[in-house]
Amino acid sequence: MLVFGGIVLLLILLLCCPITLRLSFLNGFSVRLKYLFFSFQLLPPKEKSTGKKKRASQKKKKSEEESESTLEKLRKLTGEDNAAGLFDFLRELAVLAAGSLKKLFRHLVIADFSLDVSAGGEDAAETALTYGKLCAVIYPAVSVLVSQAKTKHYGVSVFPDFSEGAQTKAHMEARLRIKPVFLLSAGIGFLAKLVLAFFKKKISGQETQQ
Numbered sequence: 135m136l137v138f139g140g141i142v143l144l145l146i147l148l149l150c151c152p153i154t155l156r157l158s159f160l161n162g163f164s165v166r167l168k169y170l171f172f173s174f175q176l177l178p179p180k181e182k183s184t185g186k187k188k189r190a191s192q193k194k195k196k197s198e199e200e201s202e203s204t205l206e207k208l209r210k211l212t213g214e215d216n217a218a219g220l221f222d223f224l225r226e227l228a229v230l231a232a233g234s235l236k237k238l239f240r241h242l243v244i245a246d247f248s249l250d251v252s253a254g255g256e257d258a259a260e261t262a263l264t265y266g267k268l269c270a271v272i273y274p275a276v277s278v279l280v281s282q283a284k285t286k287h288y289g290v291s292v293f294p295d296f297s298e299g300a301q302t303k304a305h306m307e308a309r310l311r312i313k314p315v316f317l318l319s320a321g322i323g324f325l326a327k328l329v330l331a332f333f334k335k336k337i338s339g340q341e342t343q344q
Contacts, residue, residue, distance in 0.1 A: 149315040152243075159220050159306040169314075217251065217304035221271055228275040231282040237323075239282040241316040246309040247288035249276065254300030264302060265294040 154168040165177040231239045253268050255261035269292050276290050295303075 149318065150313055152311040152313050153317075155308075155310040157306065157308040157310070159217075159304060163220070217302050220304055220306065221268065221275075224275045224279070225271055228278040232278050235320075236282060238312075238316060238320045239279075240284075241312055242283040243311040244280060244283045244285040244288060244308065245311055246307065247276075247280065247285070248308075249290045249304065249306045251292045251304045252295040252300070252302065253292065254295045254297070254302050256299060258296050261294050261296055261300065265292065268292055268302070 151170055156166045156168070158164045163177055164175070167174045167176055249272070251268060251272060253261060253265035255264050272290065272292055276288070280288050
């Protein structure tokens with residue numbers, strides 16, 4: 135009984151120890167996960183052997199043919215040299231934060247978040263247009279994210295670069311924390327919804343047949 139109690143106590147402690155995610159975007163996306171004394175690089179993936187690269191390329195081609203999820207779009211950011219993917223991801227993440235992931239975001243801690251964007255274009259007119267479009271996307275998206283989560287420090291700066299032929303560039307750094315118990319709770323809730331939807335559909339089908 136004492137051993138069982140010790141195991142339960144250990145599990146509770148593990149579920150209450152926060153997971154830390156460090157996200158960075160500068161000429162590509164990188165994500166590192168830290169839990170207790172362990173640290174894992176999630177993005178970009180480590181280099182693989184030639185055979186593994188070929189299989190990975192085939193899997194990537196197959197996944198591109200299917201509808202892309204938010205996580206798949208995040209993976210595509212790895213190695214990108216432009217900021218368009220980052221802006222799309224922030225916008226979609228804001229939609230999730232205010233919608234299906236709203237409860238989960240209430241337990242998310244944004245310890246640090248900084249985003250610096252320089253809007254560029256072929257000429258001054260295009261730069262001004264790009265700057266306006268980016269402001270209309272970035273500020274509302276970040277506002278939703280920091281309002282839905284427990285935010286400690288954040289800063290966002292979008293400015294136009296009127297240099298001839300300047301390209302839009304972005305630099306983002308973020309440090310996020312969340313306890314595994316909330317991830318587990320969200321996963322169980324999502325699974326329960328799937329099971330409930332399945333049984334509702336099954337019952338509806340039986341009533342239709344009758």
